[in-house]
Amino acid sequence: MVALSVEELDDYSRVVVPMILARFPEWEQFAKLLPRADGAGNVVEFNVPCPSEAADSGLWLSTADEELSVGFHTHHRHFTDYEDRTNRAQLEAGLEYASAIVEDRIGMLSYYGGSQFAGSRSVELPHPDSLPELYEGMGFARELLGKLPGWDRVTLRSWSGRFDRDEVRA
Secondary structure (H helix, E strand, C coil): CCCCCHHHECHHHHHHHHHHHHHCHHHHHHEEEEECCCCCCEEEEEEECCCCCCCCCCEEEECHHHCEEEEECCEEEEECCCCCCCCHHHHHHHHHHHHHHHCCCEEEEEEEECCEEEEEEEEECCCCCCCCCCCCCCHHHHHHHHHCCCCCEEEEECCCCCCCEEEECC
């Protein structure tokens, strides 16, 4: 996409897209307009290619569903205040998360049972220790452990590939 026209965007994207481009102007070339189902303008999806061939996908940011979603490899997060969709602190947190990914300060952990994907999460880099359990440190998720697929392998993927590694669990 050569130039995004604010007039083509839905109300939410009119707030968020200028914030994204103010911080990452070089990403405008990776933007794609997608029409909303209700016809109330377009949302924007950015797909930034990753320099590491080990990542399943590059960085993506989306303004769909009136929330800022940020993803890389197999994991994504939503940065939304449901009471105030354009809460600047939430949007800035999402942009900081994107920045941390491309600066190799955050990597993605992907958990697999055999060849089946079992879950993902992010982790601060560098991560010198053994890679954490899927829900380690997330007390609310302990109840789910018996209901989720098991895993025997975890991978760490970073933007540059510098921190990538795989661990097998017995």
